[in-house]
Amino acid sequence: MADTPTKSATLRIDGEDNAIELPIYSGNLGPDVIDVGKLTGQGYFTYDPGFVSTASCDSEITFIDGDNGVLLHRGYPIEQLAEKSSYLELCYLLLNGELPSKEEGEAFVDTIKHHTMVNEQLRQFFMGFKPDAHPMAILCGVVGALAAFYHDSTDIDNEEHRKITAHRLIAKMPTLAAMSYKHALGQPFIYPRNDLGYAENFLHMMFATPCEDYVVSPTISKAMDRIFLLHADHEQNASTSTVRLAGSTGANPFASIAAGIAALWGPSHGGANEAVLTMLDEIGSVENIPTYIKKAKDKDDPFRIMGFGHRVYKNYDPRAKVMQQTCHEVLEELGVEDDPVLAMAKELEKIALEDDYFVEKRLYPNVDFYSGIILKAIGIPVEMFTVIFATGRTPGWIAHWCEMISGGYKIGRPRQLYKGSIKRDYPG
Numbered sequence: 379m380a381d382t383p384t385k386s387a388t389l390r391i392d393g394e395d396n397a398i399e400l401p402i403y404s405g406n407l408g409p410d411v412i413d414v415g416k417l418t419g420q421g422y423f424t425y426d427p428g429f430v431s432t433a434s435c436d437s438e439i440t441f442i443d444g445d446n447g448v449l450l451h452r453g454y455p456i457e458q459l460a461e462k463s464s465y466l467e468l469c470y471l472l473l474n475g476e477l478p479s480k481e482e483g484e485a486f487v488d489t490i491k492h493h494t495m496v497n498e499q500l501r502q503f504f505m506g507f508k509p510d511a512h513p514m515a516i517l518c519g520v521v522g523a524l525a526a527f528y529h530d531s532t533d534i535d536n537e538e539h540r541k542i543t544a545h546r547l548i549a550k551m552p553t554l555a556a557m558s559y560k561h562a563l564g565q566p567f568i569y570p571r572n573d574l575g576y577a578e579n580f581l582h583m584m585f586a587t588p589c590e591d592y593v594v595s596p597t598i599s600k601a602m603d604r605i606f607l608l609h610a611d612h613e614q615n616a617s618t619s620t621v622r623l624a625g626s627t628g629a630n631p632f633a634s635i636a637a638g639i640a641a642l643w644g645p646s647h648g649g650a651n652e653a654v655l656t657m658l659d660e661i662g663s664v665e666n667i668p669t670y671i672k673k674a675k676d677k678d679d680p681f682r683i684m685g686f687g688h689r690v691y692k693n694y695d696p697r698a699k700v701m702q703q704t705c706h707e708v709l710e711e712l713g714v715e716d717d718p719v720l721a722m723a724k725e726l727e728k729i730a731l732e733d734d735y736f737v738e739k740r741l742y743p744n745v746d747f748y749s750g751i752i753l754k755a756i757g758i759p760v761e762m763f764t765v766i767f768a769t770g771r772t773p774g775w776i777a778h779w780c781e782m783i784s785g786g787y788k789i790g791r792p793r794q795l796y797k798g799s800i801k802r803d804y805p806g
Contacts, residue, residue: 459471
């Protein structure tokens with residue numbers, strides 16, 4: 379945000395002569411913002427449920443133009459990053475602000491590879507969870523508990539500690555995610571392998587057993603890398619804002635990221651791709667799709683087509699364009715074209731891209747639609763979808779946390795419009 383206001387707005391209340399002048403600031407991209415901070419001193423707050431018209435911070439990490447379907451990470455379009463970059467290179471970019479040189483990139487990858495193991499005592503920590511516990515419940519608890527194992531790097535005012543913690547979180551999240559899956563199956567945990575790439579390593583820890591190795595297909599590995607990359611950051615969404623709010627109290631980064639995981643767990647946020655599969659299960663077969671399309675068009679019917687449209691993007695989700703191509707590559711590689719669930723998904727995609735109702739309302743397939751199909755085809759259970767989302771989103775969370783902690787920040791303290799009882803005396 380500019381250091382000095384570019385212009386000002388005048389707020390008059392009930393026609394009062396004593397107008398309040400509010401400074402207006404301009405960012406490098408996006409709409410101008412009105413600074414309402416001085417209203418408190420005048421006895422007023424703003425009222426903005428959901429904070430949909432409120433900028434709580436300034437940031438240099440990610441920019442979204444929802445009307446035009448634009449997503450930039452440090453200025454780079456997501457389409458270019460998905461085509462030319464990799465997940466770990468994007469992690470470096472989010473954390474450091476610039477793409478790495480060849481030497482910097484190799485050193486970063488090597489650092490992440492050598493932080494993938496977790497303290498052996500965490501194996502016992504997992505045993506405290508019931509086998510049927512939701513993997514997100516496990517992930518919330520285990521990531522928060524990392525502060526007890528790695529408290530040597532939780533001084534938030536120490537830049538080196540922040541760097542080490544960022545590397546540890548990015549490296550260990552796939553390991554913890556895979557452990558939560560293995561725990562549910564009752565299978566032994568599979569240790570990470572430093573000879574594998576980031577996505578390869580995750581898939582190996584998910585599907586290998588001590589009895590049988592798992593050879594990772596390059597197509598599947600590329601698809602998983604893209605899923606991580608396309609979910610790496612998405613500006614000030616609910617979970618990222620939660621990480622910032624928790625971090626604004628001075629909470630350690632592990633606790634702050636655990637708070638973000640809890641927020642992501644909500645079905646209106648990270649559970650969107652899981653909701654796609656639940657919807658397809660409800661539809662049941664391709665033959666039933668016309669009936670459900672009719673229900674979706676009926677404004678009095680509560681049924682909604684999940685995975686279409688986006689709260690931020692009023693145009694095509696730029697991530698979906700990339701994921702669509704990846705989805706078709708995966709289905710071709712696995713030869714699962716006859717799967718009834720995937721057949722329904724393909725038919726819904728065709729309808730959404732051609733039907734006037736969906737086109738006029740810009741209800742295009744979003745990234746959650748395609749990522750859900752890919753994960754289903756790979757053989758990952760629905761309850762793991764949000765865990766994978768959390769794994770991919772970790773560098774965005776930690777980049778925003780680092781940006782906030784390293785700059786000037788205040789403890790988050792939203793206000794309220796009180797609607798309860800006025801003061802009253804206790805009876806008797």
